Amino acid sequence: MEKVKMSLVADYGSFTVTRTHLKDVFDATARGRTVTVQRDGELSAVMPVDRxxxxxxxxxxxxxxxxxxxxxxxxxxxxxxxxxxxxxxxxxxxxxxxxxxxxxxxxxxxxxxxxxxxxxxxxxxxxxxxxxxxxxxxxxxxxx
Known part of the structure; x- marks a missing residue:
């Protein structure tokens, strides 16, 4: 899985990279991980809703x-x-x-x-x- 290292805390450093790897994002959250996405300097989290x-x-x-x-x-x-x-x-x-x-x-x-x-x-x-x-x-x- 290709990840951008723009920030030490962002798993995905841009919306474009996230969109390209959206299946990986959802696969990671299905395994219980919280994935971070950076866009325009804002950091967001994608996580399992149950957690x-x-x-x-x-x-x-x-x-x-x-x-x-x-x-x-x-x-x-x-x-x-x-x-x-x-x-x-x-x-x-x-x-x-x-x-x-x-x-x-x-x-x-x-x-x-x-x-x-x-x-x-x-x-x-x-x-x-x-x-x-x-x-x-x-x-x-x-x-x-």
Whole structure:
């Protein structure tokens, strides 16, 4: 596999070389490697999504609290502006997943630069690369 040595940390020193070796890039990530690509002075990483999701699963704390209020089940994320409710815990958590998905869309469209939302990048990435079931599992077991 031909690699450009433009930078000590870039596996592929240009987009053109990366494109020529795209199969090698994906083969390396399938083996669990993180591959770096340099383009216009910016370094990007291509990595297995399972590893990235696993990292965010542990690094981003969900801080979900469940409460009963007036016959309804409420799920809220402490320290974050997410509150959902339902007839049962499962309903409240499913509604919370929906709220998170809507937030991730809004974050990419307009909230990313807002000072009170700018630090939610990791949360948004976790939402985007997780299934509903994985997010519900994260509510219960995620974080450090």
């Amino acid at each position: 990235l999701r696993s990292y965010f699963f542990r690094a981003v704390s969900p801080r979900v609290r469940i409460a009963r209020e007036e016959g309804r089940t409420v799920a809220l994320m402490e320290g974050r502006p997410f509150v959902s409710e339902g007839a049962s815990v499962d309903d409240a958590l499913s509604d919370l997943v929906l709220s998170l998905r809507e937030y991730a869309e809004d974050w990419e469209e307009r909230l990313e630069q807002a000072p009170n939302h700018a630090n939610n990048w990791a949360l948004v990435q976790l939402i985007k690369i997780s299934t509903d079931e994985e997010l519900i599992d994260w509510f219960d077991r995620g974080g450090e």
